[in-house]
Amino acid sequence: MDFIDLRSDTVSWPTPEMRQAMADAQVGDDVWGDDPTVNLLQEQAARRLGKDAGLFVASGTMGNLVAVLSHCGRGAEVILGDKAHTFVYEAGGIAALGGVHPHTVPVQPDGTLPLNAIRGAIRPDNEHMPPTRLIALENTQGTIGGIPISKDYTDAVGVLAREHGIPLHIDGARIFNAATALNCPVDDLVEAADSVTFCLSKGLCAPVGSVLVGSEAFIARARRMRKLVGGAMRQVGVLAAAGLIALEKMTLRLQDDHRHARQLAEALADMPQFEIDLSTVQTNMVFFGLREDTGITPPELAQRLKEHHNILIMAGEWGFRAVTHYWITSDNISQVIAAIQEELP
Numbered sequence: 008m009d010f011i012d013l014r015s016d017t018v019s020w021p022t023p024e025m026r027q028a029m030a031d032a033q034v035g036d037d038v039w040g041d042d043p044t045v046n047l048l049q050e051q052a053a054r055r056l057g058k059d060a061g062l063f064v065a066s067g068t069m070g071n072l073v074a075v076l077s078h079c080g081r082g083a084e085v086i087l088g089d090k091a092h093t094f095v096y097e098a099g100g101i102a103a104l105g106g107v108h109p110h111t112v113p114v115q116p117d118g119t120l121p122l123n124a125i126r127g128a129i130r131p132d133n134e135h136m137p138p139t140r141l142i143a144l145e146n147t148q149g150t151i152g153g154i155p156i157s158k159d160y161t162d163a164v165g166v167l168a169r170e171h172g173i174p175l176h177i178d179g180a181r182i183f184n185a186a187t188a189l190n191c192p193v194d195d196l197v198e199a200a201d202s203v204t205f206c207l208s209k210g211l212c213a214p215v216g217s218v219l220v221g222s223e224a225f226i227a228r229a230r231r232m233r234k235l236v237g238g239a240m241r242q243v244g245v246l247a248a249a250g251l252i253a254l255e256k257m258t259l260r261l262q263d264d265h266r267h268a269r270q271l272a273e274a275l276a277d278m279p280q281f282e283i284d285l286s287t288v289q290t291n292m293v294f295f296g297l298r299e300d301t302g303i304t305p306p307e308l309a310q311r312l313k314e315h316h317n318i319l320i321m322a323g324e325w326g327f328r329a330v331t332h333y334w335i336t337s338d339n340i341s342q343v344i345a346a347i348q349e350e351l352p
Protein backbone atom coordinates (compact mmCIF):
# COMPACT_ATOMS: atom_id res chain seq x y z
CA MET A 8 0.00 0.00 0.00
CA ASP A 9 1.10 3.59 -0.61
CA PHE A 10 0.35 4.63 2.97
CA ILE A 11 0.55 3.01 6.35
CA ASP A 12 -3.21 3.16 6.64
CA LEU A 13 -4.48 2.57 10.18
CA ARG A 14 -7.83 4.35 9.76
CA SER A 15 -9.77 1.09 9.53
CA ASP A 16 -9.49 -2.52 8.37
CA THR A 17 -12.03 -1.59 5.66
CA VAL A 18 -9.15 0.05 3.76
CA SER A 19 -7.43 -3.31 3.23
CA TRP A 20 -6.89 -4.20 -0.41
CA PRO A 21 -7.66 -7.63 -1.87
CA THR A 22 -4.59 -9.89 -1.93
CA PRO A 23 -2.94 -10.91 -5.24
CA GLU A 24 -4.39 -14.40 -4.73
CA MET A 25 -7.87 -12.88 -4.46
CA ARG A 26 -7.43 -10.88 -7.66
CA GLN A 27 -6.37 -14.03 -9.50
CA ALA A 28 -9.32 -16.01 -8.12
CA MET A 29 -11.67 -13.20 -9.16
CA ALA A 30 -10.31 -13.32 -12.71
CA ASP A 31 -10.73 -17.11 -12.86
CA ALA A 32 -14.11 -17.36 -11.08
CA GLN A 33 -16.88 -19.53 -12.45
CA VAL A 34 -20.07 -17.49 -12.56
CA GLY A 35 -23.80 -17.73 -13.30
CA ASP A 36 -26.91 -15.67 -12.65
CA ASP A 37 -27.13 -15.64 -8.87
CA VAL A 38 -30.71 -14.30 -8.84
CA TRP A 39 -31.60 -17.64 -10.44
CA GLY A 40 -29.33 -19.46 -7.96
CA ASP A 41 -26.98 -20.35 -10.81
CA ASP A 42 -23.67 -18.93 -9.61
CA PRO A 43 -21.57 -21.88 -8.38
CA THR A 44 -19.00 -19.68 -6.66
CA VAL A 45 -21.64 -17.78 -4.69
CA ASN A 46 -23.36 -21.06 -3.79
CA LEU A 47 -20.09 -22.49 -2.51
CA LEU A 48 -19.34 -19.39 -0.45
CA GLN A 49 -22.82 -19.42 1.08
CA GLU A 50 -22.54 -23.13 1.95
CA GLN A 51 -19.08 -22.80 3.42
CA ALA A 52 -19.99 -19.72 5.44
CA ALA A 53 -23.07 -21.44 6.86
CA ARG A 54 -21.08 -24.57 7.73
CA ARG A 55 -18.29 -22.56 9.35
CA LEU A 56 -20.76 -20.68 11.55
CA GLY A 57 -22.78 -23.78 12.36
CA LYS A 58 -25.97 -22.64 10.60
CA ASP A 59 -28.05 -24.24 7.81
CA ALA A 60 -27.84 -21.64 5.05
CA GLY A 61 -26.13 -18.44 3.97
CA LEU A 62 -26.79 -15.41 1.79
CA PHE A 63 -24.17 -13.23 0.11
CA VAL A 64 -24.94 -9.53 0.52
CA ALA A 65 -23.25 -6.36 -0.68
CA SER A 66 -22.26 -5.03 2.74
CA GLY A 67 -22.54 -5.53 6.46
CA THR A 68 -25.15 -2.78 6.54
CA MET A 69 -27.23 -4.66 3.99
CA GLY A 70 -26.79 -7.91 5.94
CA ASN A 71 -28.06 -6.35 9.16
CA LEU A 72 -30.93 -4.57 7.37
CA VAL A 73 -32.02 -7.75 5.58
CA ALA A 74 -31.78 -9.68 8.87
CA VAL A 75 -33.93 -7.15 10.74
CA LEU A 76 -36.48 -7.03 7.87
CA SER A 77 -36.61 -10.83 7.86
CA HIS A 78 -37.14 -11.13 11.63
CA CYS A 79 -39.45 -8.14 12.20
CA GLY A 80 -42.54 -6.69 10.58
CA ARG A 81 -43.35 -2.98 10.41
CA GLY A 82 -44.13 -1.55 13.83
CA ALA A 83 -42.11 -4.22 15.63
CA GLU A 84 -39.23 -3.43 17.94
CA VAL A 85 -35.60 -4.56 18.10
CA ILE A 86 -33.54 -4.35 21.30
CA LEU A 87 -29.94 -3.36 20.62
CA GLY A 88 -27.03 -1.46 22.15
CA ASP A 89 -26.97 2.33 22.18
CA LYS A 90 -23.49 2.14 20.60
CA ALA A 91 -24.41 -0.62 18.15
CA HIS A 92 -23.34 -0.07 14.55
CA THR A 93 -26.90 -0.81 13.42
CA PHE A 94 -28.24 1.96 15.68
CA VAL A 95 -25.52 4.57 15.09
CA TYR A 96 -23.95 4.02 11.66
CA GLU A 97 -26.48 2.44 9.31
CA ALA A 98 -28.38 5.60 8.37
CA GLY A 99 -31.39 4.53 10.42
CA GLY A 100 -32.24 2.00 7.71
CA ILE A 101 -34.18 -0.37 9.96
CA ALA A 102 -36.59 2.48 10.79
CA ALA A 103 -36.50 4.30 7.44
CA LEU A 104 -36.97 1.21 5.27
CA GLY A 105 -38.35 -1.39 7.66
CA GLY A 106 -40.57 0.61 10.00
CA VAL A 107 -38.77 -1.16 12.85
CA HIS A 108 -38.50 0.70 16.14
CA PRO A 109 -35.08 0.55 17.84
CA HIS A 110 -35.11 0.14 21.63
CA THR A 111 -31.61 0.83 22.89
CA VAL A 112 -29.99 -0.31 26.11
CA PRO A 113 -26.59 0.97 27.27
CA VAL A 114 -23.45 -0.80 26.07
CA GLN A 115 -21.20 -1.44 29.10
CA PRO A 116 -17.44 -0.77 29.08
CA ASP A 117 -16.92 -4.54 28.53
CA GLY A 118 -19.04 -4.39 25.38
CA THR A 119 -22.04 -6.27 26.78
CA LEU A 120 -25.62 -5.13 27.31
CA PRO A 121 -26.71 -5.76 30.93
CA LEU A 122 -28.95 -8.83 31.00
CA ASN A 123 -31.46 -7.16 33.29
CA ALA A 124 -31.60 -4.15 30.94
CA ILE A 125 -32.42 -6.49 28.03
CA ARG A 126 -35.02 -8.26 30.17
CA GLY A 127 -36.51 -4.91 31.19
CA ALA A 128 -36.68 -3.76 27.57
CA ILE A 129 -38.75 -6.75 26.42
CA ARG A 130 -42.30 -5.46 25.99
CA PRO A 131 -45.26 -7.04 27.73
CA ASP A 132 -48.27 -7.93 25.60
CA ASN A 133 -49.93 -4.51 25.68
CA GLU A 134 -51.68 -2.72 22.83
CA HIS A 135 -49.93 0.55 23.72
CA MET A 136 -46.49 -0.88 22.95
CA PRO A 137 -44.62 -2.16 19.93
CA PRO A 138 -44.02 -5.93 20.12
CA THR A 139 -40.40 -7.00 20.72
CA ARG A 140 -39.43 -9.17 17.76
CA LEU A 141 -35.62 -9.26 17.91
CA ILE A 142 -32.58 -8.88 20.17
CA ALA A 143 -29.33 -7.89 18.45
CA LEU A 144 -25.77 -8.08 19.79
CA GLU A 145 -22.53 -6.90 18.17
CA ASN A 146 -19.28 -8.91 18.30
CA THR A 147 -16.65 -7.52 18.35
CA GLN A 148 -18.15 -4.33 19.80
CA GLY A 149 -16.56 -1.86 17.39
CA THR A 150 -17.23 1.53 18.94
CA ILE A 151 -15.60 0.75 22.26
CA GLY A 152 -12.29 -0.80 21.36
CA GLY A 153 -13.20 -3.84 19.31
CA ILE A 154 -13.89 -5.83 22.46
CA PRO A 155 -14.80 -9.49 21.91
CA ILE A 156 -18.01 -10.70 23.59
CA SER A 157 -17.73 -14.13 25.25
CA LYS A 158 -19.63 -17.29 24.44
CA ASP A 159 -20.94 -17.46 28.03
CA TYR A 160 -22.49 -14.02 27.76
CA THR A 161 -23.90 -14.69 24.28
CA ASP A 162 -25.41 -17.97 25.51
CA ALA A 163 -26.99 -16.18 28.47
CA VAL A 164 -28.65 -13.68 26.11
CA GLY A 165 -29.74 -16.63 23.97
CA VAL A 166 -31.44 -18.27 26.96
CA LEU A 167 -33.21 -15.01 27.82
CA ALA A 168 -34.31 -14.56 24.19
CA ARG A 169 -35.66 -18.11 23.93
CA GLU A 170 -37.57 -17.77 27.22
CA HIS A 171 -39.50 -14.99 25.52
CA GLY A 172 -39.70 -16.59 22.08
CA ILE A 173 -37.60 -13.79 20.56
CA PRO A 174 -34.85 -14.51 18.00
CA LEU A 175 -31.25 -13.36 18.53
CA HIS A 176 -29.21 -11.73 15.74
CA ILE A 177 -25.47 -11.10 15.98
CA ASP A 178 -23.86 -8.31 14.00
CA GLY A 179 -20.59 -10.20 13.70
CA ALA A 180 -18.88 -7.83 11.28
CA ARG A 181 -15.63 -8.89 12.99
CA ILE A 182 -16.79 -12.19 14.50
CA PHE A 183 -13.59 -13.96 13.37
CA ASN A 184 -11.53 -11.39 15.29
CA ALA A 185 -13.67 -12.19 18.33
CA ALA A 186 -13.30 -15.95 17.89
CA THR A 187 -9.53 -15.57 17.44
CA ALA A 188 -9.11 -13.39 20.53
CA LEU A 189 -11.31 -15.64 22.67
CA ASN A 190 -9.69 -18.79 21.25
CA CYS A 191 -13.21 -20.12 20.72
CA PRO A 192 -14.43 -21.90 17.56
CA VAL A 193 -16.65 -19.42 15.73
CA ASP A 194 -19.60 -21.84 15.49
CA ASP A 195 -19.54 -22.27 19.29
CA LEU A 196 -19.35 -18.53 19.78
CA VAL A 197 -22.53 -17.89 17.76
CA GLU A 198 -24.34 -21.09 18.74
CA ALA A 199 -27.11 -19.17 20.55
CA ALA A 200 -27.81 -16.88 17.58
CA ASP A 201 -30.63 -17.42 15.09
CA SER A 202 -28.82 -15.28 12.52
CA VAL A 203 -25.35 -13.78 12.09
CA THR A 204 -23.88 -11.25 9.66
CA PHE A 205 -20.12 -11.13 9.11
CA CYS A 206 -17.96 -9.00 6.82
CA LEU A 207 -15.62 -10.49 4.23
CA SER A 208 -14.33 -7.05 3.41
CA LYS A 209 -12.76 -5.78 6.64
CA GLY A 210 -9.83 -7.61 8.20
CA LEU A 211 -10.50 -10.50 5.83
CA CYS A 212 -9.42 -8.32 2.85
CA ALA A 213 -12.12 -9.17 0.30
CA PRO A 214 -12.99 -6.08 -1.77
CA VAL A 215 -16.76 -6.36 -1.25
CA GLY A 216 -19.32 -8.34 0.66
CA SER A 217 -20.77 -9.87 3.78
CA VAL A 218 -22.61 -13.10 4.46
CA LEU A 219 -25.81 -13.51 6.47
CA VAL A 220 -26.38 -17.00 7.90
CA GLY A 221 -29.33 -18.68 9.62
CA SER A 222 -31.93 -21.42 9.17
CA GLU A 223 -33.15 -22.47 5.70
CA ALA A 224 -36.52 -20.80 6.32
CA PHE A 225 -34.89 -17.61 7.56
CA ILE A 226 -32.56 -17.38 4.57
CA ALA A 227 -35.49 -17.96 2.20
CA ARG A 228 -37.18 -14.88 3.71
CA ALA A 229 -33.87 -13.01 3.63
CA ARG A 230 -33.48 -13.70 -0.13
CA ARG A 231 -36.79 -11.93 -0.71
CA MET A 232 -35.76 -9.00 1.51
CA ARG A 233 -32.40 -8.73 -0.27
CA LYS A 234 -34.32 -8.46 -3.55
CA LEU A 235 -36.59 -5.84 -1.97
CA VAL A 236 -33.65 -3.59 -1.07
CA GLY A 237 -32.09 -4.01 -4.52
CA GLY A 238 -29.31 -6.28 -3.35
CA ALA A 239 -29.87 -9.31 -5.60
CA MET A 240 -26.89 -9.38 -7.98
CA ARG A 241 -26.09 -11.39 -11.11
CA GLN A 242 -22.61 -12.80 -11.95
CA VAL A 243 -21.46 -12.05 -8.47
CA GLY A 244 -19.14 -15.06 -8.31
CA VAL A 245 -16.33 -12.63 -9.21
CA LEU A 246 -16.80 -11.19 -5.71
CA ALA A 247 -17.58 -14.47 -3.96
CA ALA A 248 -14.27 -15.89 -5.26
CA ALA A 249 -12.41 -13.35 -3.14
CA GLY A 250 -14.83 -14.06 -0.30
CA LEU A 251 -13.93 -17.76 -0.34
CA ILE A 252 -10.26 -16.92 0.19
CA ALA A 253 -11.26 -14.47 2.91
CA LEU A 254 -13.23 -17.19 4.68
CA GLU A 255 -10.81 -20.08 4.19
CA LYS A 256 -7.45 -18.37 4.65
CA MET A 257 -7.71 -14.88 6.05
CA THR A 258 -9.69 -16.00 9.10
CA LEU A 259 -6.67 -18.08 10.15
CA ARG A 260 -4.15 -15.21 10.43
CA LEU A 261 -6.00 -12.60 12.51
CA GLN A 262 -3.79 -13.25 15.55
CA ASP A 263 -1.05 -11.40 13.61
CA ASP A 264 -3.23 -8.27 13.45
CA HIS A 265 -4.01 -8.59 17.15
CA ARG A 266 -0.32 -8.92 17.98
CA HIS A 267 0.45 -5.78 15.96
CA ALA A 268 -2.31 -3.87 17.77
CA ARG A 269 -0.76 -4.91 21.11
CA GLN A 270 2.68 -3.88 19.85
CA LEU A 271 1.36 -0.39 19.10
CA ALA A 272 -0.67 -0.17 22.33
CA GLU A 273 2.22 -1.22 24.57
CA ALA A 274 4.58 1.29 22.96
CA LEU A 275 2.00 4.06 23.43
CA ALA A 276 1.48 3.04 27.06
CA ASP A 277 5.22 3.64 27.61
CA MET A 278 4.96 7.23 26.32
CA PRO A 279 3.80 9.64 29.06
CA GLN A 280 1.91 11.84 26.56
CA PHE A 281 -0.68 9.15 25.80
CA GLU A 282 -3.65 7.80 27.70
CA ILE A 283 -4.52 4.21 26.94
CA ASP A 284 -6.30 1.36 28.72
CA LEU A 285 -4.37 -1.73 27.65
CA SER A 286 -7.11 -4.03 28.93
CA THR A 287 -9.37 -2.91 26.05
CA VAL A 288 -6.84 -3.87 23.36
CA GLN A 289 -7.87 -7.44 22.68
CA THR A 290 -8.38 -7.56 18.91
CA ASN A 291 -7.23 -5.30 16.05
CA MET A 292 -8.28 -1.90 17.39
CA VAL A 293 -6.38 0.59 19.53
CA PHE A 294 -8.23 3.60 20.98
CA PHE A 295 -6.03 6.12 22.78
CA GLY A 296 -6.03 9.70 24.04
CA LEU A 297 -3.46 12.47 24.23
CA ARG A 298 -2.87 14.44 27.41
CA GLU A 299 -4.11 18.01 27.08
CA ASP A 300 -0.78 19.51 28.25
CA THR A 301 1.10 17.91 25.33
CA GLY A 302 0.89 21.10 23.27
CA ILE A 303 -0.64 19.45 20.21
CA THR A 304 -4.17 18.15 19.51
CA PRO A 305 -4.91 14.69 18.11
CA PRO A 306 -6.01 16.06 14.69
CA GLU A 307 -2.80 18.15 14.49
CA LEU A 308 -0.62 15.15 15.28
CA ALA A 309 -2.54 13.03 12.76
CA GLN A 310 -1.99 15.74 10.13
CA ARG A 311 1.77 15.72 10.75
CA LEU A 312 1.90 11.93 10.53
CA LYS A 313 0.14 12.11 7.18
CA GLU A 314 2.22 14.93 5.71
CA HIS A 315 5.64 13.83 6.90
CA HIS A 316 5.35 10.03 7.14
CA ASN A 317 2.48 8.80 4.88
CA ILE A 318 0.74 7.45 7.98
CA LEU A 319 -3.05 7.67 8.12
CA ILE A 320 -4.85 7.40 11.46
CA MET A 321 -8.34 8.39 12.63
CA ALA A 322 -8.30 11.34 15.04
CA GLY A 323 -10.72 13.73 16.68
CA GLU A 324 -10.70 15.94 19.74
CA TRP A 325 -11.59 12.73 21.66
CA GLY A 326 -8.32 11.03 20.68
CA PHE A 327 -7.21 8.43 18.14
CA ARG A 328 -8.33 5.14 16.68
CA ALA A 329 -5.85 2.82 14.95
CA VAL A 330 -6.90 -0.46 13.33
CA THR A 331 -4.48 -3.16 12.19
CA HIS A 332 -5.04 -5.47 9.21
CA TYR A 333 -3.29 -7.69 6.65
CA TRP A 334 -1.34 -4.81 5.05
CA ILE A 335 0.14 -3.56 8.34
CA THR A 336 3.35 -5.32 9.32
CA SER A 337 5.27 -5.33 12.58
CA ASP A 338 7.88 -3.10 10.86
CA ASN A 339 5.10 -0.65 9.95
CA ILE A 340 4.13 -0.44 13.62
CA SER A 341 7.75 0.32 14.54
CA GLN A 342 7.75 3.07 11.87
CA VAL A 343 4.54 4.52 13.31
CA ILE A 344 5.97 4.58 16.83
CA ALA A 345 9.18 6.28 15.62
CA ALA A 346 7.16 8.82 13.63
CA ILE A 347 4.98 9.66 16.63
CA GLN A 348 8.09 10.18 18.79
CA GLU A 349 9.53 12.47 16.16
CA GLU A 350 6.37 14.57 15.79
CA LEU A 351 5.46 15.03 19.44
CA PRO A 352 6.50 18.50 20.65
Ligand SMILES: *Cc1c(COP(=O)(O)O)cnc(C)c1O
Nearest residue numbers: 066067068069092145149178180
Ligand atom coordinates in the same frame (compact mmCIF):
# COMPACT_ATOMS: atom_id res chain seq x y z
C1 LIG B 1 -18.45 -2.23 9.36
C2 LIG B 1 -19.54 -2.70 10.24
C3 LIG B 1 -20.81 -2.94 9.75
C4 LIG B 1 -21.24 -2.60 8.34
O1 LIG B 1 -20.45 -3.06 7.35
P1 LIG B 1 -20.37 -2.29 5.94
O2 LIG B 1 -19.88 -3.36 5.06
O3 LIG B 1 -19.42 -1.16 6.15
O4 LIG B 1 -21.75 -1.84 5.58
C5 LIG B 1 -21.76 -3.43 10.62
N1 LIG B 1 -21.46 -3.65 11.90
C6 LIG B 1 -20.25 -3.43 12.42
C7 LIG B 1 -19.98 -3.74 13.85
C8 LIG B 1 -19.24 -2.94 11.61
O5 LIG B 1 -18.03 -2.70 12.12
